[in-house]
Amino acid sequence: MKPDTGPRSEKLKRSGRPFPWRCPECGQRKVQPATIAHTAEIKHDGRLYTVEIPELRVPRCEACGELVFDTQADEQIARELRRQLGLLSAEQIRRNRENLWLSQRQLAERLGVAVETISRWETGALTQSRAMDRYLRVYFGVPAVRAALDGDDAPACLGVEVRS
Numbered sequence: 001m002k003p004d005t006g007p008r009s010e011k012l013k014r015s016g017r018p019f020p021w022r023c024p025e026c027g028q029r030k031v032q033p034a035t036i037a038h039t040a041e042i043k044h045d046g047r048l049y050t051v052e053i054p055e056l057r058v059p060r061c062e063a064c065g066e067l068v069f070d071t072q073a074d075e076q077i078a079r080e081l082r083r084q085l086g087l088l089s090a091e092q093i094r095r096n097r098e099n100l101w102l103s104q105r106q107l108a109e110r111l112g113v114a115v116e117t118i119s120r121w122e123t124g125a126l127t128q129s130r131a132m133d134r135y136l137r138v139y140f141g142v143p144a145v146r147a148a149l150d151g152d153d154a155p156a157c158l159g160v161e162v163r164s
């Protein structure tokens with residue numbers, strides 16, 4: 001994502017600190033929480049998207065205006081991108097999984113993705129690709145697809161279906 005200004009671990013460290021923060025641009029200790037209208041350009045899934053957030057909560061330097069994106073601001077932008085693209089929200093993915101009584105690990109095994117991927121989709125830290133979004137919808141929405149993927153021998157079973 002474009003507004004990413006530093007590694008995530010650095011942001012998590014910063015997120016816990018009391019305001020005001022020191023501005024990475026002008027060096028003054030004048031970074032305070034602010035709510036602003038913001039337009040973000042985000043590269044996702046091989047394309048560039050413009051995302052408008054009317055009320056973005058983001059720390060901002062009162063001296064020079066520099067925006068200091070923290071994880072909360074990033075996640076707000078990611079949420080808006082998901083909404084704009086019509087992707088399942090983090091909450092929808094979690095709810096659909098829980099409705100099927102599946103743990104994150106079980107869903108990961110059935111879909112053939114890493115459990116960390118499921119976890120990050122559900123916290124909003126990672127935005128699923130459009131292809132993955134369709135895969136999730138098909139899995140959640142079509143019982144026959146779940147039946148085909150749920151067995152221990154799922155790949156073999158799918159192979160049989162392709163041949164027939």
Ligand SMILES: [Zn+2]
Nearest residue numbers: 023026061064
């Ligand atoms: Zn500044």
